[in-house]
Amino acid sequence: RSPDHHLLDEATRVSELARELQDSASALISRTWNEEQGLRQRALALESDLRRLQSSLASAFKSPSFDHRCAEKVEEEMFRAKFLLSDGDVASLLPSKDHGRFLKMFLGPVNVRATRKEVRLKVKEEYNSYRDRTAFLFLLFPSMLLFLRSWIWKGCFPALPVQLYQAWLLFLYTSLALRENILRVNGSDIRPWWVYHHYCAMLMALISITWEIKGQPDCASKQKGVQLFLVWAIMQGIAMLLQNRYQRQRLYTRIALGKAKRMDVVWGETAGVEGQLWLLCPILFILQGFEAYVGMLLLRTAFVGVVSEWQVVACGALLVLMAVGNFANTVQTLMVKSRF
């Protein structure tokens, strides 16, 4: 046969292979779907069993002859079952109820839940390394602005660089908020506040963009607000760096122990990073205090009257709110941890 026909044979073979592959893939997808449906059904049945049991238990508690040691055992078994349903491999097959309004608003009804645990851990690691990368920029940008202000711009910020920086902040916080929501969907136990905190920060970045950067004359006092904002940003960068170091190490410990889930928090904690937490927290508290102070200063500059834009007031109020929330949630985290 001629070489041309050889080519044609080869092409026919490849196209045939492709068709077979397509058939196998489509069979696999529909078979997997059916098996998943079966598991889903079983999980739903189990969930309703659990609900029934819960109410039986509640009414049993009311009877005077009720054996409390027995009740404890019942609760333990139920906890175990619930834990498997919410954090085990089944969970990834269940319709995830909690994609959250924020993700829906930005992405629509797309599924961002990874089925395999390895992928979920990879997403978490990438989140951590993203935060590392941004923490440096977080220190660099505002420091540079403040530096250039005194060395080149003669005490007066030009509007464009500051606004570019603020736009970057807006992007950054949006992306952090999206990523954290995705982590939650993938089973992270991140406290809701840390996500709300980033919504507040997004709002603040947006407001600060509309904030008019006034020029000469007397810009030093008119730009007090911007300057304070930048100082806060530098602090935020420091907090992020410290927090990242601690959380990355914690994740590695947990992965190394092969236990990256809530029930094992105590393991991760005792295994070397607990000490770091007690070092980190005082620094965090100081930074949070400073955050509140900057917020107050912003409020004061607005009320004393040098700068009287509503943006300054709003940013000040948001900063105070974030400081209080951060403080309360750090304390709560510590309390939960020390209870173990």
Next chain:
Amino acid sequence: RSPDHHLLDEATRVSELARELQDSASALISRTWNEEQGLRQRALALESDLRRLQSSLASAFKSPSFDHRCAEKVEEEMFRAKFLLSDGDVASLLPSKDHGRFLKMFLGPVNVRATRKEVRLKVKEEYNSYRDRTAFLFLLFPSMLLFLRSWIWKGCFPALPVQLYQAWLLFLYTSLALRENILRVNGSDIRPWWVYHHYCAMLMALISITWEIKGQPDCASKQKGVQLFLVWAIMQGIAMLLQNRYQRQRLYTRIALGKAKRMDVVWGETAGVEGQLWLLCPILFILQGFEAYVGMLLLRTAFVGVVSEWQVVACGALLVLMAVGNFANTVQTLMVKSRF
């Protein structure tokens, strides 16, 4: 046995069931993963076969004795194989190379590709209905601002409502750009330009937020830029409504025909919506012309000197760029379609 012990038995049973369910789920996940790996391997081998064939074909073309009818057949078979690999069910199992920088920047390395075709179609439908909902707001907001300006605000926009509107625009375009990128990952054939177009629009919204809304005296001429921007937005709303109507109907036709993929475009087209396209396009061209005109006016207001902020120039230039790009891509789409 006492009722307490009955409860305990029940709880033990449920917890046992949960454990079994967990085991089945974890087995299913790892088995599916292994089978997917197998298919992936086969797909990769096929891809390299295709590459090899491609180069053999290229060198065969150089020989004078080459049979061109045969080459055509070879190319046809190869096209078929490539199509299955890129658009068939295998595609959803292959590592998706094209998540794109934009999605990675905002979401990190998370997989947004749906495995099942039904889900992919649902995402598309939701995107269409999202656009419908926003198209109305798109008409409503700027019309209201323009209306209030002449009836209540006496010819002078206050800054806050306009900035709120611009912030909404920024959110909207970001979310559209994210959703379109997700659609692309899920196999939509949307032209890259329509996505870039939304990046430009995001940039424009961001720039317009920093754009200072000047007040009295003589705000009518100082606010010329804002006013033109709003007029453009209304036009954009009209274009969106028309386009949505056509594209929704098109999607339905394609779903009804059970063929929602590229190769079958011609089917969707001839089946009733082609007429609509020839009605839609002249309107789109007029709107695009108007878009360029508004861009020019913005550039002129900046250069003639009433408003001399860089934001006005940048928005004008972006508008002209978008108009040209939209026009070129609409024409190209029409050309591709009429070739069938």
